[in-house]
Amino acid sequence: MRSGVRCSVRRENMPHSWIIPFVALLGFILCGDTLAETAETLDFLPFPEEGAENAYSFSEANMRLPVFYVEPEDTFIVKNSAITLTCSAAPASQLLFKCNGNVLKDKQHTTLENIDNDGVQHVTVSIEVSRNDVEEYFGLDGYWCECLAWSLAGSTKSRRATINVAYLRKSFKREPFPTEAEVDSTVELQCLPPAGNPLPEVFWLKDGDLIDVAREPSLIISSEGSLIISQVRLSDAGNFTCGAQNIARRLISETAELIVFGKSRLLRITHDSFALKNTSSRFTPIFRCFDLEDFSMTSSITSLFDLYRPCFLLRGQ
Secondary structure: OOOOOOOOOOHHHOOOHHHHHHHHHHHHHHHOOOHHHHHHHOOOOOOOOOOHHHHOOOOHHHOOOOEEEEOOOOEEEOOOOOEEEEEEEEOOOEEEEEEOOEEOOHHHOEEEEEEOOOOOEEEEEEEEEOHHHHHOOOOOOOEEEEEEEEEOOEEEEOOOEEEEEOEEOOOOOEOOOOEEEEOOOOEEEOOEOOOEEOOOEEEEEEOOEEOOHHHOOOEEEOOOOOEEEOOOOHHHOEEEEEEEEOOOOEEEOOOEEEEEEOOEEEEEOOOOOEEOOOOOOEEOEEEEEEOOOOOOOOOOHHHHHHHOOOOEEEEEO
């Protein structure tokens, strides 16, 4: 401000909104305030910088509050790439971005102005926001920007947009492991993706090919990311891999094999005990056998193996 002149302008002292821009212009002439300096202390946007008022159209079409038809959107910065925020309004003589409470200087804006056939002035401004800008801001509300627009009738502001740095951690919280399942049973292959922002999308691969769960009614990806297979079929056997992706990166887990058995039953031979060779241990064998039409229990382990080859020893108790 210029020395010797007290510059204090408050909106509540102005009974008529139409006089606001002219009082602001007077403040600019007497006090030498820049547009950005004045906008930081007032709840309205004053006249634009020196010379801009001469280029502004004073037609009746511009005697309205600005209306935004393009507003800044929430977005993410990926790696080290800067992002561009844009806003457009009409009628307007000047637009400025305000980020984290600070009005940016004119030189930080890229501005495009035009007057349509009705004499309405349109202004579009853009700014760039870098990863460093976001990471160096430690406000609890996150890095944000909004747009201020001015016309002869007063000022308005756009919606507030937040800017975040996108990321996806390297390690899965939970990965699938080798699993066995029986035909017609339900099996769950576990997966919990890494932390990320935005939240990662989970997908699954079978033998290296992407699984389209929309076309497979027996397959469901849970809210956590696990793959649930209902009514397992022999054809479901294979190598499964969990994947996670967002705009930051794409990751895949370790591969886990799913082994599918045909319909089977467990046999517990309880009426006889068997001695392990070269030991004094005795145990009750448990067998898994595939269904056979002529299946029958036998008291002899020798005849069981001889007659029903599909049986194999699971464990001894």
